[in-house]
């Protein structure tokens with residue numbers, strides 16, 4: 318099975334273009350479909366453990382993949398039935414249909430089977446399924462022991478990851494040739510279940526990738542606390558949030574972490590200083606973090622204005638993002654990099670609901686502000702002003718608890734202070750944060766997450 322980390326992610330159009338390139342280079346749609354169908358059959362055979370299989374085929378090439386897979390599955394002796402929602406509408410799908418020698422029943426007459434393979438629609442879905450067809454799909458999925466979607470669950474949109482109607486939650490989705498945004502972005506991703514990537518021999522490239530394990534420098538004999546990275550955090554009304562960020566920064570590898578204008582507490586290694594010009598203008602600061610626990614009153618706004626006026630690399634989170642709304646123009650005038658880490662509410666308040674997918678919106682925000690944008694959530698997207706984007710592949714729903722965002726801001730600050738370019742710092746931070754959550758498993762709190770970063774950082 319191909320690992321998900323580091324893989325390119327392609328839109329429907331990009332996938333079509335990659336497919337066309339393979340055809341132009343001497344291939345054919347039929348050959349691609351043959352390979353796709355064979356790979357699907359291999360994966361289904363492993364998942365089916367010789368139980369009966371029902372393959373649902375639609376009119377397009379997704380349906381074509383279904384007919385080819387059915388032929389291979391029957392060829393290895395499985396009990397396979399095929400049902401179609403419509404006659405094949407492409408030449409390749411017609412050829413695939415012709416290669417299936419068994420009967421084809423209308424989907425409405427199909428009897429349930431232990432293994433359901435959905436090859437109704439893939440990247441070509443244009444509108445919601447006909448209600449009667451959607452109903453049949455739900456019923457057959459409900460009666461199957463295992464449900465497998467070919468390329469995408471029928472009813473999800475490829476690029477902006479919406480669900481058109483009541484789409485079943487599949488056990489496994491077999492992504493053909495490349496991951497698409499719907500495999501990673503919510504809400505579509507949760508309908509995919511476990512997504513597996515099948516190689517169909519098409520060369521795929523993209524400036525959007527799944528975040529992979531970063532490669533970080535290990536301290537050596539020349540290391541000291543300042544060259545490992547000094548993170549300074551601006552404190553505020555709620556000290557707990559800044560302490561979480563501080564501990565996270567330390568455990569992610571920062572050499573020196575200072576909290577300015579906080580109320581004490583936290584690990585002994587944390588340096589407390591007052592919020593003044595001396596502390597703020599220290600040119601050893603590798604990253605300045607403001608936002609966790611800052612508050613939103615006039616005092617908080619003054620601290621933000623002062624932080625924005627420094628020449629430091631900045632990470633803006635939480636309350637700082639709320640206050641930033643009236644100060645967006647400042648971002649353009651800053652020479653040093655800025656990383657913004659909004660969750661969905663903060664993002665919408667700053668940039669509006671916008672058009673397109675979460676990836677499109679994050680990219681547009683990065684372009685507009687010149688900042689690296691970490692659009693947080695179960696499907697965190699990191700975008701750079703030049704169009705590069707990364708999306709998290711390893712998610713843990715238990716991260717949906719208070720303080721985990723403060724931890725992320727601290728980790729990203731440590732990466733930035735350590736000298737990584739801002740886009741790499743943000744993606745490495747998201748990886749470490751997700752890895753710590755994966756190690757913890759379930760029912761953890763943000764304090765555990767910050768503590769677990771020691772193990773995650775040590776694993777690199």
Ligand SMILES: NC(=O)C1=CN([C@@H]2O[C@H](COP(=O)(O)OP(=O)(O)OC[C@H]3O[C@@H](n4cnc5c(N)ncnc54)[C@H](OP(=O)(O)O)[C@@H]3O)[C@@H](O)[C@H]2O)[C@H](O)CC1
Pocket residue numbers: 332333335336349350353375376377378379380381382406407437438439440441442443444445446447467468469493494517519
């Ligand atoms: N990309 C690759 O390298 C390969 C992809 N393969 C597979 O092909 C599909 C994409 O195939 P495509 O034919 O473009 O699209 P679909 O099969 O998903 O569906 C298109 C047909 O479905 C009709 N349609 C669309 N929405 C609906 C709907 N809601 N209800 C009914 N019919 C619908 C559409 O007809 P129109 O009426 O809208 O014109 C099309 O007929 C990809 O996902 C892979 O599985 C190749 O097989 C291998 C290489």
Ligand SMILES: [K+]
Pocket residue numbers: 379435436437438439466467468469470471
């Ligand atoms: K499908």
